[in-house]
Amino acid sequence: MSSLAAQLGQSFSDNPLRLAFLKWQCHVRQLSMRNNDGRPDDAIMPEVTPRGAAEPLGAVITVMNKAPGYSVTPELQHMAAKTNDPAQRRQNALQFLSATYYQKAKEFSDILxxxxxxxxxxxxxxxxxxxxxxxxxxxxxxxxxECKIWRLAPHNLLHQATMAHNILFNPTLPPATEVLGFEPDWDASRADPPIGRR
Incomplete structure (x- = not known):
């Protein structure tokens, strides 16, 4: 894996775990938008354990972004610019994200x-x-x-998509907010129960 994957917004692994995870994430995120007002739960907030650490650092709220070819970043930015009312902005985001946004797992980047x-x-x-x-x-x-970690620069497409998404739910997000990308090594990652055995 190279920084090219981070620049392109996705890796190109054909490991079946990759698609299984993306499908699961689409399902749980759609549930969150439809049934929980977009509030993140354990399915969206993984424990993060840095390599070499004995304990997790804590949980982080992850964003799953569309791959660049399917990006809706301009639409998300327009939604934020359309109103200064945080409640209206959030409602518009929930409507948009709970409709068809999460229906096609293959449209998403696997870099969280x-x-x-x-x-x-x-x-x-x-x-x-x-x-x-x-x-x-x-x-x-x-x-x-098992993920490689990238600090994403503001010009990175995933940085822009993440900020556009999060500003809809947190309008006070500072412009200098840091965005990290987590690029999975699918061959080293695991599922329990294993994929295909449920």
């Missing part, structure tokens, strides 16, 4: 992203570790994703 406050010690620890395990556990399914 998360935002951190400017100067975040957690982001610094993760970036310096260069690798971490993301552990998702919810609805009777667990995924342990």
């Amino acid at each position: 992203t998360a935002t951190f406050p400017p100067g975040s010690p957690g982001a610094k620890t993760l970036h310096e570790a260069k690798h971490a395990t993301l552990t998702f556990e919810a609805y009777g399914q667990r995924f342990d994703l």
Whole structure:
């Protein structure tokens, strides 16, 4: 895996775990938007364990972004610009994201992203570790994703998509917010129960 994957917004693994995880994420995120007002739960907030650490650093709220060919970043930015009312902005986002947004797993990048406050010690620890395990556990399914960590620059498509998504739910997000990308190594990652055995 190279920085090219991070620039392109997705890796190109054909490991069956990749599509199984993306399908599961689409399902649980659609449930969150439709039934939980978009509030993240354990299916969206994995425990993050930096490589070499004995304990998780904590849980992070991840964003799953459309791959660049299917990007809706301009639509999300327009939605945010259309109103200054945070409640209306959130309602518009929930309507948009709970409709058909999560219906096609193949349209999504497998590089998950998360935002951190400017100067975040957690982001610094993760970036310096260069690798971490993301552990998702919810609805009777667990995924342990072994990930390479990228600090995404503002011009990166996934940085832009993440900020556009998160500003809809948190309009006070500072412009200098840090965005990290987590690029899974699918061959080193695991699922329990294993994919295809349910």
